[in-house]
Structure formats: structure tokens, C-alpha cells
Amino acid sequence: MFELRLMCPEDRVELLSDALDALDALSVSVEDADAQTDAEQALFGEPGMPPPKDGWQRSRVLALFHEQAQAQSALQLLQAQDFFAGCELLGIDHVPEQDWVRLTQSQFAPVEITPEFWIVPTWHEPPAQARVVIRLDPGLAFGTGTHPTTRMCLRWIARHCNSAALSRVLDYGCGSGILAVGAAKFGATDVDAVDIDTAAVDATDLNAQANQVSLRAGLPEMVSGTYQTVLANILATPLKVLAPLLWSRVAEGGHLVLAGILERQADELKAAYAPYCALQVADQEDGWILMTAAR
Template structure:
């Protein structure tokens, strides 16, 4: 395996990346060429949304090729193009053979939700103190327990007092199904998990089977009637649009739990939901908040 390294300005990143894809690069990644220096730039975006920029003012592009000849040929062809004028070839180098599966797995450790409740990839043993475990491996659908929004939702589920059972549950925008599975692990018996993405629905079904819990998964039209607990970990903008729909699904005395919201967006959400329900901030982590309400 060989990697081709290039330096380019921000406005050339997309063009250069597309060209590398066309030249059959196995993968293309973009890094801040000024990382770990005073000129380093932080780029932040919300989960599931496009990044705010394609790259950095000085971007380092790394493309993997199966052999040295392919990497050198790509370098030569790129340097002949007009769009390469402000770019620079940093070199071609061999990449040591790695056990890529083991390397990838090592990046995903068990995630603590509470001291007794953990998210554990299948290649790890649960921690000794874990009393409740969700087995979940990284996949295509959002929701592995590593993001603060997911952890806050699961903490809310785990800390729900026995005097206030979850009852009938709706997980709207279920992704991997992690919240629905967490609800099942904490006593919910009638669970609908819905998503607009059919791949997410399938992921939820498979993850539920792997965790030996019972739930019904499908597209949003599966959500029918009212629920004692409505969970939605999406993003602030769609949550505002969905306000009348989600509130209509909350039963009298039921709980609404919303996540995917930045701290600065709290007032927007309160205003959007005010005609139906009164939201308040129930938890916060790393600039994200959990908002809840009871009908």
C-alpha cells in the first residue's frame, strides 16, 4: 500500500479529491496542514450534517493506492492539470502493513452511560461493574453511544425512577436503534422505532435481534397513536419542524425527550414547542443539551 500526499488551498480540496477518486484511489482523506501549530483551524459541525467547509486554508490530502506505480502515475497526471497550479506534491511513501480490522476496533472502546449501564462493542468484554449492556458495533446509522446527545438520552432512560415507567415508547429518528434498545433494556415493552432511512430501519432490526430485545421498526408512518415516552435525537432544525407531530404523539402525563440541540439553540426549541408543551434543559454535555417536557 502506498500513499500520495498533496498540499492544496481550501478552494481546491473538492476538485482534487474528486480527481483522486477518478484515478481509483482506495481512499482520500483531508487534514489541516497546520495542525498542532498556532495556525491550526478548528472545524465543527453538527452530526449528520455536511461539514461547514470542505477543508482548511492549507489542506493536506492523503490518497491511498494499492501500489507505488499507481500512486506515482496519479501524481504525474495531477501535476499536468490546470487546477493543480496552487497545489504541491509532498511525496509518495509506502504504508506499513497493518491489521486494519484490529486497528479500527481498537478505536471503539466500551462507553459508560452510568456506572451500571454500558455500550460495549462485540469484540470487548463488558466491564465488571456493568449490570446492563447494549452490544453495538459502529455501523452506517448514527448512534453508537460515543456522541454526547446519545449518551444524554440513554442516561435519562437509565435514571428514570421506577415510579415513572417508560411505558409505550416511540423512538423517532432511530438511527442504529440504540435509544429504543436502551428503553427495552430498562423495562419498556411496547416500542416503535422509526426513521426516514430504510438502512437505519434495517440496522435497528439487526441491533435489536443482537441484543435480544423486542421492538417494531419501520418508516415514520409506523408511529401511531400516543406514547408514554417520545424520544427524538435528531437536530435542532428538523426538531422544530416536527414539533406539532412529536407533541401529538405524547400521551397525557407522558414525557418528551429531545436531543441533537446545541446550548445556544435552547430558546429556539422552547419557542417552537411552546404552543403544545413546555420544554426545559434536563442535561448538558460538551456544548450539547437534552431538553425534556411532560404533558
């Protein structure tokens, strides 16, 4: 494969990326040309939302092609366009063949939730100290154990493993099903996992089978009755909208556990849930918080 490397100003990033895609580039990526320097820019938005801009003031655009001739032809076509003004060629380089599967796998190591509770990809052996293990590989649905929100929810589950909190559990917005699987691993025998995305439902079923636990996965309409624990690891905005629905599913003496919340959003969530319960911050990690309430 060959990589075409271009420099372009911020206002040309989208046009250039779309053009490269139309010219049959295998992939197109954009990097901050000033990364790791004093001129580096932070460019990100609300988690789960698109970034506020398409590129940086000086953006490096990288496009992969099967053949060198394809990369050179694409460059010639781009240079003839008016929108290429202000852009420049950085080079066309050969990209050595790699074992991309092995390279991808190397980025996912076992994740410690507690010293005895680990998330372990199938290509790794569990650590010697692990007593509870969830086998989980990266997939189409959110939730591999690497994100702070997932780890905090799993820590909460581990801390309540010997209580009535895990007698009946709802994982609302289950993604990969990792929280539902974790609850089942810690003894919950009645677990419902729901998501609006059918790919997430399928992923949850597969992950439950891989971990030899029993749970029910489906769309939100399958939810019935109340639960001793209602888990929802989504984002702050949908959590606020779902406040009356989620609280209505918490049984007497039960727990509501919410994640996907930034520290600065704590007061927003407390206000949204104030008509129903008193949310408290129960855990925090890397700018994210876990909020809980008991009925």
C-alpha cells in the same frame, strides 16, 4: 499500498480530490497542514450538515494507491494540469499492511452511561460493575453510545426505569435503535422505533435481536396512538418542524425527550414548542443539551 501526499491551497482541494478519485485512488483524505500549531483553523459546520469550506488555507491531500507506479503515474498526470499550480509534492510513501479490522475495533471501547449501565461492542467483555449492558457494534446507522446526545437520552431512560414513563415508548428517528433497545432493557414492554431510513430500520431489528429484546421497528407511518415517553434524538431544525407531530404522540402524564440540540439552540426549541409545552433543559454535556417536557 502507497500514499501520495500533496500540499495545496484551499481553492484547489475539491479539484485535486476529484482528480485523484478519477485516477482510481483507493481513498482521498484532506487534513489541515497547520494542525497542532498556532495557525490551525477550526473548520466545521452544524452537526449533520456539510462544512462551510472544502479545505483549509494550507491543505494536505492524501491519496492511497495499490502500487507505487499508480501513485507516480497519478502525480505525473496531475502535474501536467493547470489546476496543479500552487500545489506541491510532499512525498510518496509505502504504507505498511495493518489489521484494519483490529485497528478500527480498538477505537471503540465500552461506553459508560451510568456506573451500572454500559454500551459494549461485541469484541469486549462487559466491565465487572455493569448490571445492564447493550451490545452494539458500529454500523450504518447513527447511534453507538459515544455521542453526548445518545448518552444523555440513555441516562434519562436509566433514571426513569422504575416509573410509568417506560410503559409505552416511541423512539422517533431511531438510527441504530439504541434508545429503543435501552428502553426495552430497562423494562419497557411496548416499544416502537421508527426512522425514514430503511437501513436504520434494518439495523434496529438486528440490534434488538442481538440484545434479545422485543420491539417494533418500521417507517414513521407505523406510529399509532400515544406513548408515555417520546424520544427524538435528531437535530434542532427537524425537531422544530416535528414539534406538533411529536407532542401529539405524548400521552397524558407522559414525557417528551429531545436531543441533538446545541446549548445555543435552547431558546429556538423553547419557542418552537411553546404553543404545545414548556421545554426545559434536563441535562447537558460537551456543548449539547437534553430538553424535556411533561404533559
